[in-house]
Amino acid sequence: MKDITVLLTSCNGLVSPSQIDCLRKVKERKIKIIGTDASDLGVGSRLVDQFFKVPKGDSEDYVISMFKICEESNVDILIPAADEEFLALGKEKSKFKQIGTEIVTNDYDISIKSSDKGLFLNFLKEKGLPCANYFIPKSLEEFEKACFDLGYPQFPVVMKPCLGRGNRGMRIIKSGINKRDLLLKEKAGSPYATLEDIKESLVNGDENENKFPSIVLMEYLPGEEYSVDVLVKEGKPLIIIPKLRLMPVPGLSVVGQVDMNELVIKKVTEICEAFNLSYNVNIQFKYSKEEKLFPYEVNTRIAASIAACKAAGANLIYYGVKLALNEEIPPTKIRNGMKMIRYYKEFYEYSDDLDEQNDKSISF
Template identity: 30%
Template sequence: MKDITVLVSACGAQFMPGLADCLKQNGERNVRIVGVDMGIDKTVLQMVDALYQVPRATDPEYVDRLLEICKKEKVDVVMPFMSAELLPLIDRKEEFEAIGTKVSVSDRHSVEVTNNKYKFYDFLKENGLPVPKFAPVRSADELIPACEACGYPNNAVCVKATELSGSRGIRIIKPGVSRFDILFGEKPNSFFTTMDELLSTLKERDEMPEMMAMEYLPGMEGSVDLIAENGKILYMAYRESTVNLHSIPQAGELKDNKEAYEIAEKVIAALKFTGNADLDFKNDKDGHPVLMEINPRIAATMKIFKEGGLNLPYLRIKQLLGEKLPDVDVKYGIKFKRRYLEMFCED
């Protein structure tokens, strides 16, 4: 089988060891990895075959730089891992295809809807799909009314920025919990805050990013990670997160969650989605999964799916290259535990 070259963005991120394993240990062919990032971290050279420094994804010259690298390295597939780069890549997808490079992105409509949490909830509601209670927060003055619409002060609420990722802009307001309780009862990385504290923070600036309030769901977290083609799911599996740190799973297990699968099928069909997606769920008080958001790209926990027989990054590459896709039986019951592993280099 023909060897290929894959360009990976944000290659200095924590997901890179897992991704490198998924691409290199595919059982079929040699995959050469070209990594790009804002900074040059020499430890990354242990996981990639070539490394380039690029501007921020929001820089007007970012896509131009990727095109230059793809031409030079004869890249077959670009795999983006940052939400901010998806739309710019979609807009110039034809330029990549003109040089023989496939870009792993869905269509503009799907990405615009899923990249904005408020738009996504509106989309779910319009399509008759279940959503938690939610309300917009476009200014500090809207915070309290929005939270009250979601059940506060009788119930806890979650307030989050609509277009940020990586746990940025998220806080949980739990009635009856004071700043004293948070200081001595929660770890420093806790999302919990008080209404007064959050209100004071939002009033520090005249303008603020768009936010939304939503009812807080107390149950277990998990995700359905999948590959789809024009609204039809080709592969999927559910990962339950048993331990989380900053919303990043630290321990989990592959489970056959038919309720979550049914929701995923309806949402992906409504979006007519193509490519990789990561659907984040949280259980309600009765233990039923509720869809919280979609990341229209591969998730950082991709390695557990590979260990269960579902190598999502590599299968997506085969899909993009028009190759025959294999049948896969997911091995449920696989568990993972995230641990530190230092990498070293010399200047």
């Protein structure tokens, strides 16, 4: 089987080592792994075969830099791992294809429709697919009214930016918060806030930002949470692996367990077909207080916990590569009930290692 060169973006993230390992342990072919990141301070740049420091994904120079790297390094497959990167690269798929580089991402119009949380919920509603109650306010007055329409102060309300990476900007608007306890007893970065605090922050924004921010308000879903990794081709799911979050931390799977929930699988199939998704996709669900299962987010990229799928029986990050190469996906047997427990591990670097590291690192 033909040896290939794969480029993984945002390779210095905390979960990047496990993603790199999924590619490194492929036995049927040799894979040269190139990593890129806006920062060279991370473990991933030490684990790849070659590293390039590049502009941030939302920079005007980002796509230009990535194109040059792919052309000069003969990259076969480019895997975007961050939201702003797959959106920028999705616009240029045909350009990269001309130099022999396939990008493992959906076309831009599909990605933005699913990645923008407001557009995602609007599209679900338009297609008649179940979704949680939500509003997209256009002013502070609409924002406050929407909170009360969603049950505040009796029930919490979730606020998220329409576009945002990870859990940035997510808040759970809740009444009766003891601010002293929030300050002294909650961990830094707690998502809880009062309506008054949020309103004050929205009013006291940048003076140059006259436009009300693009945010979604959604009913709070208190039930069990699923993070579902999917390999999909033109709207047809090939492999679906639901993982129940046993220790839910907003935006992260710290402890998760494979749970082949038939209802989750059915809803994932409906969403993939409706959006005509392809490649690696992650869809997140939670149960409402009425025990109804609702999707609340789609990521049309590899997910942070995709390595758990390899441990469960399906190396989805590599299968995404094979899909881009038009290769057959092997049959898989998923180990239902497999549990993932995430932990930190240190990487040590000594001064006499730096010359070797510098030899394989290039800045753009």
